[in-house]
Amino acid sequence: MTLDVILFFILALIAVAAAAGMLLSKNAVHAALFLVLNFATLAVFYLILGGPFISMAQITVYTGAIMVLFLFVIMLLGVEKLRGEDKLAWQIPTAAVLAGVLLIEAGYFLFFRRVPVEMSGTASLPETFGGPQAISATLFSQYALPVEIAGVLLLVAMVGVIVMTKWNAE
Amino acid sequence: MLPVTYYIGLSAVLFIMGALGVLIRRNLIVIFMSVELMLNAANLAFVAFARYYQEMSGQVFVFFVMAVAAAEVAVGLSLIVAIYRARRTVNVDDLSEMKG
Numbered sequence: 001m002t003l004d005v006i007l008f009f010i011l012a013l014i015a016v017a018a019a020a021g022m023l024l025s026k027n028a029v030h031a032a033l034f035l036v037l038n039f040a041t042l043a044v045f046y047l048i049l050g051g052p053f054i055s056m057a058q059i060t061v062y063t064g065a066i067m068v069l070f071l072f073v074i075m076l077l078g079v080e081k082l083r084g085e086d087k088l089a090w091q092i093p094t095a096a097v098l099a100g101v102l103l104i105e106a107g108y109f110l111f112f113r114r115v116p117v118e119m120s121g122t123a124s125l126p127e128t129f130g131g132p133q134a135i136s137a138t139l140f141s142q143y144a145l146p147v148e149i150a151g152v153l154l155l156v157a158m159v160g161v162i163v164m165t166k167w168n169a170e
Numbered sequence: 171m172l173p174v175t176y177y178i179g180l181s182a183v184l185f186i187m188g189a190l191g192v193l194i195r196r197n198l199i200v201i202f203m204s205v206e207l208m209l210n211a212a213n214l215a216f217v218a219f220a221r222y223y224q225e226m227s228g229q230v231f232v233f234f235v236m237a238v239a240a241a242e243v244a245v246g247l248s249l250i251v252a253i254y255r256a257r258r259t260v261n262v263d264d265l266s267e268m269k270g
Contacts, residue, residue: 051221
C-alpha cells in the first residue's frame with residue numbers, strides 16, 4: 001500500500017513538473033516535449049488504474065500522433081522562439097488569482113465536503129477489465145451510435161482540413 | 171487502489187494548470203497545447219472513476235475524448251497555419267482587429 005502511495009506521488013510530481021515546464025518554457029519545442037512527458041506519465045497512471053488499452057491508445061494517439069503534429073507545425077512555421085514581452089501587464093496577476101480561486105474551490109469540494117468519492121475501490125479487478133476485448137464489447141454494443149458519430153466527426157475534420165489547405169493554396 | 175480522491179485532486183491540479191496556460195500564454199500553439207492538457211486532466215478523472223466503479227463506460231468515454239481531440243487538433247493546427255500565412259504571426263495580441 002505504501003509503495004502505491006510513493007509511486008503515485010513520484011508520478012504526480014513528474015506530471016505537475018512537466019505541466020509547469022510547459023507553462024513556463026520560452027521555446028515552443030520545449031513546451032511540446034514537456035507535454036509529451038506529461039502525457040506519458042498519464043499513460044502510466046492509466047496502466048495503474050487498470051486500463052491497458054487506454055494507456056496504449058494514449059501513447060499512440062496523444063504522444064505519437066497529436067504531439068508529432070504539433071512539433072511538425074511548430075517547425076514548419078518556424079515559431080520556436082516565443083516573444084517575451086506582454087502588452088497587457090495585468091493579465092498574469094489576474095490569471096494567477098483566477099487559478100487560485102479555482103484551486104481553492106476544487107480543494108474545498110475534495111477535502112471538506114463529505115462526498116462519497118474518497119473511499120477507495122476494491123483491490124481486485126476482473127481479469128479482462130480494461131483490455132481491448134472489454135473495451136470493444138462496450139464500444140460496439142452500448143455505444144454503437146456514438147462510435148458512428150465519432151467516425152463521421154473525424155471524416156468531417158479530415159475534409160475540413162483538406163478544404164482549408166486547398167483554399168490557402170489558391 | 172489508492173483513494174480516488176488522490177486522482178481527482180491531481181486531475182484538478184492539471185486542469186487548473188491548463189486553464190492558467192490558456193490565460194497567460196500569448197502564443198496560439200502553446201494555448202492549444204494547454205487545451206490538450208485540460209482534456210487529458212479530464213481523461214484522468216474518467217479513468218479513475220472507471221476503476222472505482224469497475225465500469226467500462228469511463229474508459230470508453232476517454233476513447234471518445236481522444237477521437238474528438240484528434241479531430242480538433244487537425245482542424246485547429248490547419249487554422250493556425252492559415253492564420254500564420256495570412257498575418258505572419260501566431261501571437262494572439264497581434265490578432266485584435268475584431269476588437270470594437
